Amino acid sequence: MTRTALIALALTTTPALAGPLTVAPHLSSHMVLQHGKPAQVRGGGAQPGEEVAVTFGTATARARADAQGNWQVTLPSLPRGQSGAVTVRSASGASLQLDDVVTGDVWLCSGQSNMDLPVSGSANPDRTARESTGLPVRLLKLKRTAEAKPARDIVPELAWSRAAPDNLGGFSAACWHMAREILRHDPKTPLGLIHAAWGGSTIEDWMSPAALRTAGASAEQLAWLDRYATDPAAALAAAVDATDRWAEQVDPGSAGAAWAAPGLDDSGWEQIAVPGQWERSGVDGLGGYDGIMWFRTSIALTAADLGDGKDVVVQLGRIDERDRVWINGVPVGAQLVAAEARSYRIPAGVLRAGENSIAVRVIDEMGGGGFSSPADALALVLPGGARKPLAGSWRYRRGTADSAWKGAPPAIPWSMPRGLTMAWNGMIAPLAGTGLRGIAWYQGESNSSRAAAYAGALRAWRTSWRAHFADPALPVVVVQLPGYGPRSIRPVDAPWAQLREAQRIVANEDAGTGLAVAIDLGVVTDIHPAHKDVVGERMGQEALRVAYGIARPAAPQPLKASRTGEGIAITLRSADGLAVSGALEPVGFELCDATGACRFARATVQGQSVLVLDDGRPASEVRYAWQGSPAINLYAKSGLPLVPFRITID
Structure with a gap:
C-alpha cells in the first residue's frame, strides 16, 4: 500500500477529537435539583453518536449524542438532602463537573412587573438582603428573552448562585419573601428559586401556541408569528393591514382616512405639546384615556428643500403603541410596537413646495400613549441630511375610546410585552425537563382591559405549564391583584375587579391552585406597591397549603x-x-x-x-x-x- 493510501486510510478510521463538553445554561454549579423527581441534564460538545454519562452521587445515566453532538440524559428520581458534584463524561474522554449541587425544592416565579420587582426596588431592601446570609436558598434569574420560535436555551442574567447580600438585590422580592415563609416551616431543605418575569407582559406572552389555540387565540395571528420568524417585513405588512381594517370599523377618523385628509379643517382641534404622553400632558380628561388619538401638524418647504424629492424621511421617535402616518393624505408608514423608533421614507412626489400636512393616528391600548422620544428625535430629514424639526405644538382630537371599541385590535404576536408566546419561547420552553415543586404566578395587570377572557386564558396557561413540566398536578400559587386605581363614590364595574374574580374562580376550580389574596396591600396611585414582604408571606402560606399539605389559613x-x-x-x-x-x-x-x-x-x-x-x-x-x-x-x-x-x- 502506498504512503498516500495509508494516510487516507488513517484519516477515515481515526475518530475526530472531542470538543469541550457543555451543559445547558439553566444548569450550573450551585444549582438545586428537585428531589423526588427525575433530573434531566443536557448539553452539547460530544461527538456524533458517542455515549455520554452523567453521575450524581450513586446515580448514573447514559445516552448517545445526536448528529450535532447534543445529548440529553435523565437521572432517576433523586432523594432529598443529596449534595455534591454532577460529572459529565463522554466515551472519548471529555468531561466537565458542576460543583456544589444539592437536591431540594425548586420554585419557578413568573409573571409581570410585580413579580419582576427586585428586592432593591422594594421596601427595606438592605435589611432584606442582609437576612439572606446563610439561608439554604439558591437563585437563578433569567434575562428577558423573546423569541418567535422555541429557543433551545435560556439566557441567564444570574446563573445559579447561593443567595447572598451581594446578589439578592436584583432578584424578585415577592419570590424571595415567599421562600422565607416556606423556610419557616422547613429551614433545612434547600430552596431553588427561578426568576422568569417581564414587566408589562400579558398572560398570552407566556403561553405556548397550543395553549393559545385552546384559549381561542386567532389562528391568523399565530400564523403571523410563524411568518415573522422567517420574514419579519411580510408579517408586519399583514398585521398593519389588519390593524387598518379594524380601525376603519371602530373609528370615524379612520374610515376613509377622513382625519388624515390634507384639506381637513382642523381649526377646531385642541393643541398639545409633541412629543409627550397625553396622560402626562395635564389636559383635563386625558389622564386615564386609552383609545385612538389623532395628531396633525404642517410644515412649510421650499423647492430647494425638496431637491429631487428623493430620500426624504420623516422621523417621529417611539410612539406608544401603534401608529399610522399620512403626508398630504398619502400613507407613508406604520409601526405596531411601542419600542420601535419610527422612520418612514416618503415617496417622491408626495411632498411639495409650500405647506405639507402630517397626520398621525395613534392607537393606545393601555398605559401611556403618544410620542415618547426626546424632541430632537422628531424631524423631517431632507436630501443631504438637513433636519427640519417637528417637535412643538400639534393639534389633536380624540378618536374612539377603548371602552367603545367593538373588539380589541388584532394582537401583534411579536410585540413583547403584550404579544403572543414570545416570552414562552425565550424563557419557559428552554426549561423543559426541569423538576419543580411549584409555580408562583403574579400577573394580570396588563390583561385587565380584557378581563372577560382571562379565566379561559388562565386555565389554558396552567394546563400547558403543568404539561410542559411533566406534572399534571403541579402546584400553582396565583397572586390576586391588589388594590389599584381610582376610588369611586358609586358602584362601578371596574376591570381590575373583573380580573380578580377570574383569578378567584380559576383558583377555586383546582385543589392544587392557591390564591394569595392581596386586595388590602395595594396603593391607589402606584401599580407597583413596594411592600412585597406581606405579599410574599401570603404566597408562602398558599404554597405550604397546596404544595406541602401543611395546614395554613386561607382567605375567607x-x-x-x-x-x-x-x-x-x-x-x-x-x-x-x-x-x-x-x-x-x-x-x-x-x-x-x-x-x-x-x-x-x-x-x-x-x-x-x-x-x-x-x-x-x-x-x-x-x-x-x-x-x-x-x-x-x-x-x-x-x-x-x-x-x-x-x-x-x-
Whole structure:
C-alpha cells in the first residue's frame, strides 16, 4: 500500500477529537435539583453518536449524542438532602463537573412587573438582603428573552448562585419573601428559586401556541408569528393591514382616512405639546384615556428643500403603541410596537413646495400613549441630511375610546410585552425537563382591559405549564391583584375587579391552585406597591397549603348567598374569627339587580357569615370590594381579608 493510501486510510478510521463538553445554561454549579423527581441534564460538545454519562452521587445515566453532538440524559428520581458534584463524561474522554449541587425544592416565579420587582426596588431592601446570609436558598434569574420560535436555551442574567447580600438585590422580592415563609416551616431543605418575569407582559406572552389555540387565540395571528420568524417585513405588512381594517370599523377618523385628509379643517382641534404622553400632558380628561388619538401638524418647504424629492424621511421617535402616518393624505408608514423608533421614507412626489400636512393616528391600548422620544428625535430629514424639526405644538382630537371599541385590535404576536408566546419561547420552553415543586404566578395587570377572557386564558396557561413540566398536578400559587386605581363614590364595574374574580374562580376550580389574596396591600396611585414582604408571606402560606399539605389559613371565601327575612346571608368558608376593623360595619358590599344596576348596601357580621341588609329593592347578585381600590375592613383572625367576589343570590 502506498504512503498516500495509508494516510487516507488513517484519516477515515481515526475518530475526530472531542470538543469541550457543555451543559445547558439553566444548569450550573450551585444549582438545586428537585428531589423526588427525575433530573434531566443536557448539553452539547460530544461527538456524533458517542455515549455520554452523567453521575450524581450513586446515580448514573447514559445516552448517545445526536448528529450535532447534543445529548440529553435523565437521572432517576433523586432523594432529598443529596449534595455534591454532577460529572459529565463522554466515551472519548471529555468531561466537565458542576460543583456544589444539592437536591431540594425548586420554585419557578413568573409573571409581570410585580413579580419582576427586585428586592432593591422594594421596601427595606438592605435589611432584606442582609437576612439572606446563610439561608439554604439558591437563585437563578433569567434575562428577558423573546423569541418567535422555541429557543433551545435560556439566557441567564444570574446563573445559579447561593443567595447572598451581594446578589439578592436584583432578584424578585415577592419570590424571595415567599421562600422565607416556606423556610419557616422547613429551614433545612434547600430552596431553588427561578426568576422568569417581564414587566408589562400579558398572560398570552407566556403561553405556548397550543395553549393559545385552546384559549381561542386567532389562528391568523399565530400564523403571523410563524411568518415573522422567517420574514419579519411580510408579517408586519399583514398585521398593519389588519390593524387598518379594524380601525376603519371602530373609528370615524379612520374610515376613509377622513382625519388624515390634507384639506381637513382642523381649526377646531385642541393643541398639545409633541412629543409627550397625553396622560402626562395635564389636559383635563386625558389622564386615564386609552383609545385612538389623532395628531396633525404642517410644515412649510421650499423647492430647494425638496431637491429631487428623493430620500426624504420623516422621523417621529417611539410612539406608544401603534401608529399610522399620512403626508398630504398619502400613507407613508406604520409601526405596531411601542419600542420601535419610527422612520418612514416618503415617496417622491408626495411632498411639495409650500405647506405639507402630517397626520398621525395613534392607537393606545393601555398605559401611556403618544410620542415618547426626546424632541430632537422628531424631524423631517431632507436630501443631504438637513433636519427640519417637528417637535412643538400639534393639534389633536380624540378618536374612539377603548371602552367603545367593538373588539380589541388584532394582537401583534411579536410585540413583547403584550404579544403572543414570545416570552414562552425565550424563557419557559428552554426549561423543559426541569423538576419543580411549584409555580408562583403574579400577573394580570396588563390583561385587565380584557378581563372577560382571562379565566379561559388562565386555565389554558396552567394546563400547558403543568404539561410542559411533566406534572399534571403541579402546584400553582396565583397572586390576586391588589388594590389599584381610582376610588369611586358609586358602584362601578371596574376591570381590575373583573380580573380578580377570574383569578378567584380559576383558583377555586383546582385543589392544587392557591390564591394569595392581596386586595388590602395595594396603593391607589402606584401599580407597583413596594411592600412585597406581606405579599410574599401570603404566597408562602398558599404554597405550604397546596404544595406541602401543611395546614395554613386561607382567605375567607363566599360559598353561597341566600335570602333570609332580614336580607341576604353570605355563607363563607375560612372565616374563623371574622371581624370588622376600625368601624361598626363592613364596607364594600353592593346589591345588583337583573339589569346589572348596582348600589351600595349595608352589611353586618354574624359569626362566620355576613348579612347584607335588605333595602327593599330588587336584587339578584351581591358584589364585594368591586372597585379598583376598594376600602377593606373585614378580616378573619388569621389577618387575611375577605376575598373580593360577586355571587348570585339563590
